[in-house]
Amino acid sequence: MSGPFLQIEHLSYAYQINKQILNKISFDLKKGESLGILGPNGGGKSTLLKILVGLLKKQSGSIKIEGLEVDPSSANYRHYFAYLPQATEFNEILPVRVKDLLDYACLLKESATKISETLEIVGMLNKQDELISALSGGERQRVLLAKALIHGPKILVLDEPTNGLDSNGQDQLLAILNTIKKEQATAVIIVDHNINQILKHCDKILCLNNSGHWHDSKDLLTKNILESIYHCEFEHTLIHEKVGDQIDHHQCVTHGPKHNDDKEKA
Amino acid sequence: MNLISSFLLSMGDFLEYDFLFFALVGTLILSITCGLISPLIVARKFAFMGSAVSHSTLFGLSMGLIFFPWENTFAVFTTTLIITLLLVTFLAQATYRQKLPTDGLIGIFFTASMGAGILLFHLFARQRGNLMGILFGDILLLRVEDLWFSFFLLALFIPAILIPFKKWIYTSYDEEGAIISGLNVKLFHYSFYFLVTILIVSSIKIAGTVLINTLLLVPGVFGLKMAKTIPQTFVYSVLFSVIFSCLGLLLANWQGLPSGATLSVIQFLALSLLLLLGKFKKKS
Secondary structure, X not given: OOOOOEEEEEEEEEEEOOEEEEEEEEEEEOOOOXXXXXXXXXXXXXXXXXXXXXXXXXXXXEEEEOOEEOOOXXXXXXXXXXXXXXXXXXXXXXXXXXXXXXXXXXXXXXXXXXXXXXXXXXXXXXXXXXXXXXXXXXXHHHHHHHHHHOOOOOEEEEEOOOOOOOHHHHHHHHHHHHHHHHXXXXXXXXXXXXXXXXXXXXXXXXXXXOOOOEEOOOOOOOHXXXXXXXXXXXXXXXXXXXXXXXXXXXXXXXXXXXXXXXXXXO | OHHHHHHHHHHOHHHHOHHHHHHHXXXXXXHHHHHHHHHHHHHOOOHHHHHHHHXXXXXXXXXXXXXXXXXXXHHHHHHHHHHHHHHHHHHHHHHOOOOOOHHHXXXXXXXXXXXHHHHHHHHHHHHHOOHHHXXXXXHHXXXXXXXXXXXXXXXXXXXXXXXXXXXXXXXXXXXXXHHHOXXXXXXXXXXXXXXXXXXHHHHHHHHHHHHHHHHHXXXXXXXXXXXXXXXXHHHHHHHHHHHHHHHXXXXXXXXXXXXXXXXXXXHXXXXXXXXXXXXXXXXX
């Protein structure tokens, strides 16, 4: 069994002093594996992705690719990652066609695959001459995915890619992602609020909340628990009871196996 | 019929009188330069910025007139250009990837620099010339040197826009994507401010603020409204700019009207008419 392709160790980030948004986050990912990141708003999901793709500088911790520490903001490593941001705002006044956008994405670096081949992967080849402003939400997301894939990235980072899509559009997009994962051995990191989709399509789950602790186990993070982390963080305490001292499966950085509240009560 | 023949006859004036010929060539060159950059100005939401820069040149002009006599045109306009470029650098810095709407900052820059310019002129350079006359220049007063200067501007702008053409479009269309792909978006942001400033300051003496702002905005709006592709947008913009600028000048000469104002009104009327026709065509 091969070792992890991407290793994140003790990654921390704070926008302001005393306002830690990421606190010593660790996870790893093999080639062709997918990680789903869940959590309430303000939990640090987008911040984590921005650090991974080099849009924000990490403040502590390490990012390793095949065992070597990398700085994603450096031009040498930028090609490892492809990023699909949460909200892509295009200046729609300009009549840019689907194939134009992919052409622009290759201005500094030659594409790993031809534009037509990439558009075929996402099922948009027949729309290559259409204006992006005329596309539906689902089609637009597929074009953005094609743009992210054009350089053949090793790690695909997607921030809420199914946002605003109907269930059909969500299924189509996630099916494409599964194909890319399998056929191109691309590691996929995906942030989404749809717990069902994440549980169904991702190999690993990382749950970030906004009170400083986090979990990464697909076996333990059942739908009920994930929903409770989202909504009231009540059932989340059940994990601690269930896991006991097995800290390997349930990493909790601000406290030990006991819960924060328990600690305070003690 | 009489009207048409009188209009056609008036066109002969452009071959007969040097100043009219120079005005026609100057209009042609300036309309190509402006038509080329106009879609980018509209798409990058620089309309207000262009107006602000054209009025803030008052500050540079006043400074120039303090140190040099009006007859030394080159020194006055070089001082104006340097000072306006310095002012615009601060503006470019203040507006780069700001969450706050930039029009507020531009408005402050606009009024403060214009006010300071008028004050300086009033205190130190009032006897040197008519500031408003300079600001509202006249295309009928072009000299051969001005034409050469217009050629120089065109020669600067064609490569500056066309060589990194796709990069201009990408940074204007998807700024975040351009940053992620490794493009130096900040360099393009600053370069655009500098290009627009150079064009405006250099053209004010030739065309005046009214005409230069018209030429910078109307063709771009037309191109962006009518075209289906990016290259088409720029071709439409340049064609519109050239055709209706020259037509405006011919009409101004024919009826003895102020040239800058006539060109501006003709461009606006042509834009309105063509957009209306475009709408009817779509419906039918």
